[in-house]
Structure formats: structure tokens, C-alpha cells
Amino acid sequence: MTKLSPESKIAVIGLGYVGLPLAVQLAKHFDTIGIDVNAARVAALKGGHDSTGEVADGPLQASKLAYSESMSDAADADILIVTVPTPVDAANQPDLGPVRGATRALAGVLDDRKVRTIVYESTVYPGVTEEICGPLIEDVSGLKQGTHFFLGYSPERINPGDKVHTVDKIMKVVSGENAEIGNMLCEMYGQVTSGGTFLAASIKAAEAAKVIENAQRDINIAFMNEIAVIFQKMDLSVHDVLDAAGTKWNFLKFSPGLVGGHCIGVDPYYLSYKAQQLGHLPRVILAGRSINDGMGAFVADRVHDHLLKAGNVLVLGLTFKEGVPDLRNSKVVDVIDRLKWLGHNVTVHDPLADPAEAEEEYGLTLDSGALDGRKYDAVVMAVAHDEYVNLDDAKLNDLVKPGGLLADIKGAWRERDIQGDFRRWQL
Incomplete structure (x- = not known):
């Protein structure tokens, strides 16, 4: 031994x-x-x-x-x-x-x-x-x-x-x-x-512990995404609702958004696979995955609804989360694919992602000059990299055409009173 x-x-x-x-x-x-x-x-x-x-x-x-x-x-x-x-x-x-x-x-x-x-x-x-x-x-x-x-x-x-x-x-x-x-x-x-x-207690117990850690987060985020969809129909920002609900001592503070990456966006499928092998249909786990996997299309559809017609859209961020270069299982790709399917011309920018990897994994070209001197019908902040969070009002005005849309999926700009000739949208 x-x-x-x-x-x-x-x-x-x-x-x-x-x-x-x-x-x-x-x-x-x-x-x-x-x-x-x-x-x-x-x-x-x-x-x-x-x-x-x-x-x-x-x-x-x-x-x-x-x-x-x-x-x-x-x-x-x-x-x-x-x-x-x-x-x-x-x-x-x-x-x-x-x-x-x-x-x-x-x-x-x-x-x-x-x-x-x-x-x-x-x-x-x-x-x-x-x-x-x-x-x-x-x-x-x-x-x-x-x-x-x-x-x-x-x-x-x-x-x-x-x-x-x-x-x-x-x-x-x-x-x-x-x-x-x-x-x-x-x-x-x-x-x-x-x-x-x-x-x-055992190897199986350790394997199970890991897979439910991420499945639990996935399900909690799925609930946030579902209520975000519901509140959109009421013209309510889910972030405003969560600010209020979060004052209760036992309210669990999760945020809505795109759920990708190599863990939360994947591990629940491992657990559901094993459950189905055993003859059990894991309804809660699969429902959570279905909701989260559909958020990319939901975001793209809302952007399209605001624009009313196809246009030039800048997507800020491609990695699966802020502050990292990791492109694995990025759900921003779902937003991009849906926007393209709806007829939009999409430009993608990410200061951390490897351009060669983006091309190899998703067939996407990262435009390093996308923030310099061009205006777009819509600017979609998909990943809250510091470079995007810290963009000042003047720069944002330079990016969005008059009457265009500033879409903040992450709610990173929601506390800022950004002045400009554009509309704002967030979850």
C-alpha cells in the first residue's frame, strides 16, 4: 500500500x-x-x-x-x-x-x-x-x-x-x-x-458531493432566470426585485444570467444521466438546465424586440465568466448565434479571450478594434470584464448610435446614471 x-x-x-x-x-x-x-x-x-x-x-x-x-x-x-x-x-x-x-x-x-x-x-x-x-x-x-x-x-x-x-x-x-x-x-x-x-464515507459519496454542489447552484440560478423572464413581462427589473427580497435574512442571493463554463453548465447533466440509468427522471435538475440553456436565446430575442429590425450589434465579452480567459461552454455563443439567426450583423470583443481559441472552438472572430470609432445599433454587455464595467459615459455614447440600445445582461451598469441618446435594457 x-x-x-x-x-x-x-x-x-x-x-x-x-x-x-x-x-x-x-x-x-x-x-x-x-x-x-x-x-x-x-x-x-x-x-x-x-x-x-x-x-x-x-x-x-x-x-x-x-x-x-x-x-x-x-x-x-x-x-x-x-x-x-x-x-x-x-x-x-x-x-x-x-x-x-x-x-x-x-x-x-x-x-x-x-x-x-x-x-x-x-x-x-x-x-x-x-x-x-x-x-x-x-x-x-x-x-x-x-x-x-x-x-x-x-x-x-x-x-x-x-x-x-x-x-x-x-x-x-x-x-x-x-x-x-x-x-x-x-x-x-x-x-x-x-x-x-x-x-x-466512500468514493461514491465524494463523487456525488461534487456533482450536487454544482447542480444546486444551477437550480438556484435557474429560478432567478425564470423569475427574470416573468418580471420582464411586467416591465420589472429582476435586480430591483432581488434588492428588495435580499433584505430578508434567509433569502438566498443568486443572480440571473448566462450559465456556462465547465462545471455548473455541465455537471447537472452527469447527475441526470446517472439518475436516468437508474430509472429515475430527474425533473428538477433537467428543468433547471432547460431554463438556463434557454437564456441565451431569450436575451437575443429581447434585444431584437427593442431594435425592431436587424442591425449592427456589438457583444462585449465571450468568456464564460468575468475576469477569466476561459471560453469553455460559453453561453454567450448562444446569444450571438440567435442574433445572427435573427439577421443581425454581430461584432464580438473580448480583451481576455484567445482569438485563436475563439476561432477554433466557435468559428468566431474577435475584433480587437471594436471599441474604437465605430457605432452600433445595440451594445450588449454579456460578460462583466473590468474593461467594460469601467467604460465611462462618453465612451458608451461613442459606441451606441442615436436611438440605439445599451443592453446590460449582468446589471453591471444599473447603478450608474448614464446619460445618452440611447435606450437601456437589463434583465
Whole structure:
């Protein structure tokens, strides 16, 4: 059985928003190597820069973390931690391709010379670690679970762009296939975070805890989006209503908007998939997803209704949330697609997003000069990046044609008495 010591070697497989911050923290205490199949990503990290912005250049350059594109460099690791994405496919079914691929790759470098612990952090539905990953490792490696290797699960809780709830400060849920593995992983993660660890009753319990954390947020936001739609029909701003309701001590303060990203917009589908496998139709979960998935079209339709005819529309922001360059599962794309379908000419601007990634993922061209000297029939603030929140009245007047529309999806300008020859709309 894997024993933790200062000489333990750890491999983190997948160096994205989750894996890199974890690997950097682990490298402070253990011999740690980060593995990623993306050669450009590895080269950038070796050069001391993280394009996701999750780890600043200074700490990254000072880290003892080693990097590699080859899984063979993880062959001598005592603990292997898998932090690859878990997306959904076009039918909103779980896509376990990245998890299966990483599992096959790591299993291919294992041997019986040492006992290892394989830990998954990727968000999955309950049962994936033990019912899919464990047997897959056995099939590929020829080794036996419980003898040559052991399984653990510790759900990631990274919130992209959040500089407060970082991996070194949050409580870490940990689980193992037996008590010894669970306690060993608590000891390891306990050296990473000051927030402490919680040993879950089982691997399945830890998997389930993670998936319901995000499903709960999704459902709460869906309620806000539904009441926003209702209040629009009453010519009420949902933000004005929430300001009043929020004065009650037990009112839950969630905000309406576009719900995308790699967690909240995806994880409920993992839970609903498993529920339906078990013969249960998860009505609340799917209803919440349906409402949130429809908000992009709703916003576009309201903009169109205000304009009455097709025009030139500037969409500010493409990433899935403010302050981050992450484009995964951005629901701003739904707004753009609907506006185009309605006949509008759409220009997209985002100061943080990678233009090449926007083109590759969505076929969209980011216009870096969109704020310079052009006027639009409508300007839609879709993502509340600081650059947009801080635009002054004069600049906003320069962007909107006389009689045009200033649409503030996020409500970021609602407290400002912006003067200009344009109409204003918000949820």
C-alpha cells in the first residue's frame, strides 16, 4: 500500500485550471511532476507563464514543479492524480473520453515494482472511479486493484478567476477505497491547503458531493432566470426585485444570467444521466438546465424586440465568466448565434479571450478594434470584464448610435446614471 513520505513522488495528469494550481502547491512539499499532452501548454509553463491566469508568473517561475508531455515520466510516481476535463457531448451526455484516455495512458506505464495510488479529481457521476476507471486500469496494465494499485477520489473545487477560494485555502473532500488510503490522502492534501480536509464515507459519496454542489447552484440560478423572464413581462427589473427580497435574512442571493463554463453548465447533466440509468427522471435538475440553456436565446430575442429590425450589434465579452480567459461552454455563443439567426450583423470583443481559441472552438472572430470609432445599433454587455464595467459615459455614447440600445445582461451598469441618446435594457 502506498505510504506517504517526504520522498513520495506525485504526478498530476492534466495541467489546466485545476491541475496546475494543485501541482504547484504539491511541489512545495513533494517531488512533483505535471503531465500534459498539449506541447504548447507544457512549453509555456516551462517558460514560466500560465495562460489561464490561475498561477501568477512569479510563483510559477519559483516553483520546483517539473513538466513533461510524456506519461512515461510518471511511471515512478507513488501517487498519480488525474485532473482532466469531463465535458458533455452534443446531446448533453457525459463525455468520459478524456478520463478514459488519461486512465489508459497512465495504466500503460504502471508495473508491479511498486504499489501506487491513483486519485481522480475530475467531476464525474457516482461510480465512475470504481466501476469504470479501476477496471480499465486492470485491463490495460494487467495489475490488480487492491494489490498493485489503489483508488482515491478528491473532487476539485477550483473556481476560475477566484483569488480568494484557491486550492491552498479551501477545504478538500477526500476519499479512498479503504480507510488507510483515505487517511493517507487526507495527510497529503492537508499539506496543500490550510482549509483542512474532510474524509468522505466512500468514493461514491465524494463523487456525488461534487456533482450536487454544482447542480444546486444551477437550480438556484435557474429560478432567478425564470423569475427574470416573468418580471420582464411586467416591465420589472429582476435586480430591483432581488434588492428588495435580499433584505430578508434567509433569502438566498443568486443572480440571473448566462450559465456556462465547465462545471455548473455541465455537471447537472452527469447527475441526470446517472439518475436516468437508474430509472429515475430527474425533473428538477433537467428543468433547471432547460431554463438556463434557454437564456441565451431569450436575451437575443429581447434585444431584437427593442431594435425592431436587424442591425449592427456589438457583444462585449465571450468568456464564460468575468475576469477569466476561459471560453469553455460559453453561453454567450448562444446569444450571438440567435442574433445572427435573427439577421443581425454581430461584432464580438473580448480583451481576455484567445482569438485563436475563439476561432477554433466557435468559428468566431474577435475584433480587437471594436471599441474604437465605430457605432452600433445595440451594445450588449454579456460578460462583466473590468474593461467594460469601467467604460465611462462618453465612451458608451461613442459606441451606441442615436436611438440605439445599451443592453446590460449582468446589471453591471444599473447603478450608474448614464446619460445618452440611447435606450437601456437589463434583465
